[in-house]
Amino acid sequence: MGSVNSEVHRRADKGEGPAEPAKVGFAGFVGSVDRRIYAIADDPYCLWEDDTKAAALAFLRSVDHEYFEYIVQRSIADLENPANGMRAATSMRLALFHGGETLFLLIGALIQAPLCPHAWIGQCSTGDLRIVLERIEAGGDLLMQNIRI
Template sequence: MSDSPMKSHVFSVLDEPYCVWEHPEDNNNLEFLNGIDPAYFSFIAERMRSAEASVDDDRRAATALRSAYHHALETFFSLAGALVQAPTCVYGWLEQCETKSLRTLVEQISENRFNSLSVVQGAPVTWETISAVVHSRMDVSEAERARVVSGFADLWGRSARLFLRRENIDEYNSVKHGFRVQAGGFQLSMDVADNEQVEARTTKFDLGGSKYGSSYLRIERVGGTAKSNRSFTPRRHYLNWSAEQTSLLLFLLSASIGNVVAFLKLLNGGGDQINSTCPTDDEFQAPWDHTVGVFRMDLARQIPDWAVSVTTKQDLHAHLATLGLKRHSGE
């Protein structure tokens, strides 16, 4: 490929190799990076909170805030993955990296078992080593650099756990695919009787809750767990979260994205100095000071396996045929 008059970028998404060709005078990667606005997410965090909003508008704003948070997580981890595997062709790596592959990459980095091709040399690929690379050109003392590296590495590790959590994935999919969610959290408490008598005095235990959160429906197999079984039943899932925590995390993710983009620009000829954002220790810690107690719950009518029929693809095609449904050629 070195004999070609065109410029090529060869990279992997996990272990899948790709090659992007471009004119030798072009720097599409830098142009792409210059188009990223990391401050977008901090802008959303600032604009979506208002003490003067009505109850309904407050919930709508909280949902928009939560959606932006999920979006920021996906954006940051995508850029981090591109930094690790294709820093000279970020736009190409992002185009070829599917969501499933991105989650695999984040999980492997978090568990210190990433062994795909990487530009990070001399150390295992962890959030600590990635943060050390991103903040290696900061014009600060070594002590300050170590503090910032550690702070962001901890943030990214915690954020990775949230990014990979099943209920957060389902919530994000429900929000972005037609807003199939109901806004608002829930409170959970339990009354415990002092003894077994009918009129016994009870003590109420508050298990926590939040006015902010979401609920959404998922369908789950019923009648058997085999993949060939196409019978499902709905289950409603409830999530609680802190709008304040979400807002604070958005600011930190905005800074994270900005620092990664600044370093990538430097690698691609976009400058000779990095002006990284350096949150204080209190700012790194602030989001985790906001808790909601119980954060998830799911409810569904219990349907025993014997009450439904196990169905297969062939069964359902046959049933649809009895309804008179026909295929259309589109002509």
């Protein structure tokens, strides 16, 4: 199967038209790409991607939900060890904060961008996350969202 450009050149060789490559317009490109509009707090964004559903599912499946349990299990063994006890306690505290941040990011993405959580989480800053969480806590009607709470 020949490309569009080879077809144009074949026609040109037969004298049927100019030997110029075919041009795909912007409209052709836009029609083949998924577009998702979402917000982080009150700032609107647009994601353009070949297959947002597949990307979102791949992202969500890549979240290692057993990671935090692993950190705790590894750290428990060292808590009683005088040489590593403080390191183990610090590791567990960091895992707690990391786990909380991950949970809150997933909640924010669920509320504001359920069809593209990978884009929302990648774009959301710590300050934006605080705004989103404050508005969720206050029952904020000002929060742009894609679902009703």
